[in-house]
Amino acid sequence: MQNKYRLMSPGPTPVPPEVSAAGALPIIHHRTPEFGEVFTRVNETLKKVFLTESDIFTYSASGTGAFEGAMQNLFSPGDKVLVVNNGNFGNRWVKMGAAFGLEVTELVYDWGAKADNDEIADALATDPEIKAAICVLSETSTGTVNDIEGFAKVTGNAISIVDAISGLGACELRSDEWGVDVVVAGSQKALMTPPGLGFVSVSERAMRAHEQSTMPRYYFDFTAAKKAYAKDPPQTPWTPAVSVIIQLDLALQQIMAEGIENVFERHVLLGRAAREGIKGMGLKLFGPDEDLNSAVTAAWVPDGVDGRQLVRGIFRDQGIQVAGGQGEMEGRIFRIGHCGYFDAYDIIATIAATELTLEALDFPVELGKGVGAAQRVFSKSGAVA
Amino acid sequence: MQNKYRLMSPGPTPVPPEVSAAGALPIIHHRTPEFGEVFTRVNETLKKVFLTESDIFTYSASGTGAFEGAMQNLFSPGDKVLVVNNGNFGNRWVKMGAAFGLEVTELVYDWGAKADNDEIADALATDPEIKAAICVLSETSTGTVNDIEGFAKVTGNAISIVDAISGLGACELRSDEWGVDVVVAGSQKALMTPPGLGFVSVSERAMRAHEQSTMPRYYFDFTAAKKAYAKDPPQTPWTPAVSVIIQLDLALQQIMAEGIENVFERHVLLGRAAREGIKGMGLKLFGPDEDLNSAVTAAWVPDGVDGRQLVRGIFRDQGIQVAGGQGEMEGRIFRIGHCGYFDAYDIIATIAATELTLEALDFPVELGKGVGAAQRVFSKSGAVA
Numbered sequence: 001m002q003n004k005y006r007l008m009s010p011g012p013t014p015v016p017p018e019v020s021a022a023g024a025l026p027i028i029h030h031r032t033p034e035f036g037e038v039f040t041r042v043n044e045t046l047k048k049v050f051l052t053e054s055d056i057f058t059y060s061a062s063g064t065g066a067f068e069g070a071m072q073n074l075f076s077p078g079d080k081v082l083v084v085n086n087g088n089f090g091n092r093w094v095k096m097g098a099a100f101g102l103e104v105t106e107l108v109y110d111w112g113a114k115a116d117n118d119e120i121a122d123a124l125a126t127d128p129e130i131k132a133a134i135c136v137l138s139e140t141s142t143g144t145v146n147d148i149e150g151f152a153k154v155t156g157n158a159i160s161i162v163d164a165i166s167g168l169g170a171c172e173l174r175s176d177e178w179g180v181d182v183v184v185a186g187s188q189k190a191l192m193t194p195p196g197l198g199f200v201s202v203s204e205r206a207m208r209a210h211e212q213s214t215m216p217r218y219y220f221d222f223t224a225a226k227k228a229y230a231k232d233p234p235q236t237p238w239t240p241a242v243s244v245i246i247q248l249d250l251a252l253q254q255i256m257a258e259g260i261e262n263v264f265e266r267h268v269l270l271g272r273a274a275r276e277g278i279k280g281m282g283l284k285l286f287g288p289d290e291d292l293n294s295a296v297t298a299a300w301v302p303d304g305v306d307g308r309q310l311v312r313g314i315f316r317d318q319g320i321q322v323a324g325g326q327g328e329m330e331g332r333i334f335r336i337g338h339c340g341y342f343d344a345y346d347i348i349a350t351i352a353a354t355e356l357t358l359e360a361l362d363f364p365v366e367l368g369k370g371v372g373a374a375q376r377v378f379s380k381s382g383a384v385a
Numbered sequence: 386m387q388n389k390y391r392l393m394s395p396g397p398t399p400v401p402p403e404v405s406a407a408g409a410l411p412i413i414h415h416r417t418p419e420f421g422e423v424f425t426r427v428n429e430t431l432k433k434v435f436l437t438e439s440d441i442f443t444y445s446a447s448g449t450g451a452f453e454g455a456m457q458n459l460f461s462p463g464d465k466v467l468v469v470n471n472g473n474f475g476n477r478w479v480k481m482g483a484a485f486g487l488e489v490t491e492l493v494y495d496w497g498a499k500a501d502n503d504e505i506a507d508a509l510a511t512d513p514e515i516k517a518a519i520c521v522l523s524e525t526s527t528g529t530v531n532d533i534e535g536f537a538k539v540t541g542n543a544i545s546i547v548d549a550i551s552g553l554g555a556c557e558l559r560s561d562e563w564g565v566d567v568v569v570a571g572s573q574k575a576l577m578t579p580p581g582l583g584f585v586s587v588s589e590r591a592m593r594a595h596e597q598s599t600m601p602r603y604y605f606d607f608t609a610a611k612k613a614y615a616k617d618p619p620q621t622p623w624t625p626a627v628s629v630i631i632q633l634d635l636a637l638q639q640i641m642a643e644g645i646e647n648v649f650e651r652h653v654l655l656g657r658a659a660r661e662g663i664k665g666m667g668l669k670l671f672g673p674d675e676d677l678n679s680a681v682t683a684a685w686v687p688d689g690v691d692g693r694q695l696v697r698g699i700f701r702d703q704g705i706q707v708a709g710g711q712g713e714m715e716g717r718i719f720r721i722g723h724c725g726y727f728d729a730y731d732i733i734a735t736i737a738a739t740e741l742t743l744e745a746l747d748f749p750v751e752l753g754k755g756v757g758a759a760q761r762v763f764s765k766s767g768a769v770a
Binding site: 005007009011013015020021022023024025026027029030032060061062063064065068077095096099100101186188194195196216217219221238239240241242244315323 | 573
């Protein structure tokens with residue numbers, strides 16, 4: 001039998017039907033009061049999701065593009081930055097920093113391990129010339145979520161930059177309360193919107209660093225964005241992805257209707273259920289078994305099973321798109337994404353599909369055991385009462 | 386009475402209903418055979434619209450972002466480039482070149498005037514160190530289309546770079562036949578797709594320049610794109626705007642169904658009808674009255690009429706979104722965009738709305754005179770027989 005297509009990857013993620021439908025609305029011009037109204041609401045609502053009063057710039061680009069914007073706007077060639085590298089994305093910011101002529105101090109951790117904030121504090125104390133520290137919130141490649149509250153505490157005079165591309169709107173991140181200067185995010189994860197938009201929030205302190213920065217830039221220039229935002233109607237300096245912004249507007253309204261605190265709690269439950277499901281079917285988690293990891297759940301492919309066959313089987317035979325490992329973990333782990341528009345039955349279906357695929361691959365599994373463990377998480381919480 | 390919303394701006398432009406509808410399709414993962422199939426078809430079809438065998442890189446960014454990619458990938462700081470500046474967009478590439486540390490030789494023309502290819506040849510002969518020459522195909526700010534066939538002839542050893550953001554798929558541009566090295570385009574104009582994608586085609590000669598280039602880059606890196614395109618399934622290095630690419634795929638199929646030569650001819654007729662309509666109602670064209678100008682028609686706001694009131698009236702009272710002047714032409718000219726999904730009745734409606742608005746502003750106009758002139762263009766051509 002043919003199953004429905006279910007996207008359970010860590011990004012892009014499925015979008016709510018209302019958000020999908022808005023993708024079919026007529027294109028409107030981006031320098032009109034009509035678009036200005038949407039854009040103003042998007043900017044105001046983004047602040048309630050980022051939990052910041054800072055300016056947030058919306059770019060037509062992926063999260064990687066927005067991160068490039070942060071680097072170009074905050075630094076000058078030769079500036080020293082500290083980058084926490086505990087996975088594929090931390091590693092990407094190391095490479096990007098090097099590409100733009102920054103002097104990168106790298107704190108490397110095993111994939112799956114959490115960053116150690118004491119070590120970050122030590123590294124910054126050792127070299128007071130380090131201008132900024134970069135850490136990933138949810139490391140999509142491993143499922144591990146770093147302790148950003150602690151990170152922001154130890155960064156001191158250094159500008160704190162958080163890659164929240166796959167975490168924002170899923171994992172707790174209180175930008176202003178915790179003192180995070182710069183948060184980079186993307187539309188296609190927990191913001192429940194198609195890919196195509198990247199965001200950067202910029203604290204006043206970071207904006208002062210921008211004013212000193214000499215890195216060449218144009219498309220991602222903060223000053224050009226700020227100037228266009230201040231126009232009447234508010235706009236972007238270059239033609240934005242109008243249809244995706246209109247979709248984002250609706251997705252943000254849905255997040256507001258659920259309540260950001262409820263969104264955080266829902267993700268904690270989704271992550272807990274995914275982990276219990278994995279353990280319940282006899283597999284081992286990759287990375288810490290803790291509630292912090294609420295965006296992506298990664299598990300080891302068990303001995304005797306081909307990791308690529310497992311991921312392909314869950315997709316080809318069961319219709320559920322989970323992700324394999326990236327980089328050094330390719331074929332060794334698999335990942336279930338649950339940041340964004342996901343509920344209890346998405347997790348239950350994915351755990352059930354994993355059990356069925358393992359059975360098909362002759363791995364000993366008791367059907368329903370992992371599912372039951374996931375169900376009990378929701379039962380206890382009253383989430384599906 | 387309330388009229389329908391008609392987008393007659395030079396970008397973004399309206400998209401066909403099938404393309405709109407595809408914006409509501411479920412999001413698929415970008416590293417799957419399903420997406421690879423779409424992406425392969427898009428890449429192959431883009432070549433038939435660019436009329437090139439060169440690699441074409443698709444970026445999640447506006448055309449300005451894609452242009453930044455061209456600059457970052459082809460040059461090293463201090464490189465000399467020639468930029469033709471005959472409007473707002475030529476002017477933008479001058480500023481962008483300066484921002485990235487290029488030594489820019491600027492050939493400035495009055496807004497509305499065409500670039501003089503003999504002068505370009507002279508400038509290149511005077512300084513043989515100039516590495517590349519940049520010219521806009523359709524200067525959106527004025528409606529003037531430059532003679533790119535002639536431009537490519539005179540560029541000689543310099544790499545020829547054409548901003549075809551608002552021209553590609555409307556105005557004749559035979560990249561390989563004419564010998565254009567690099568063509569930059571965007572999704573939101575004649576490609577009949579929502580904004581959010583930018584494109585750069587790169588000839589072999591330009592790719593060799595890329596290999597010598599030391600400009601810092603990451604997000605727009607040609608080499609990263611080329612490597613990802615070569616994977617199985619073909620993909621982008623970073624998460625692309627999946628939904629816009631799926632829409633582009635459909636739009637490109639529509640362009641292929643109409644036939645690129647027919648698309649060029651349709652735009653020539655649309656431009657001719659718009660110009661005859663403007664002249665027929667007693668207004669003066671801005672820029673040359675020639676068939677080359679097939680993407681945007683610009684006209685002087687007549688004496689005694691407030692340009693902002695005219696544009697606002699055509700939009701607020703008639704529902705038709707035309708554009709005012711940009712930069713130094715703000716309030717002095719107005720522009721009708723007809724690059725992309727436009728037909729005879731879009732032009733007829735716009736000319737009629739302009740007549741009605743002029744009448745409402747007490748400017749003497751004989752209703753139907755401009756419309757009749759536009760109709761005669763279509764009647765003669767047999768286009769609406």
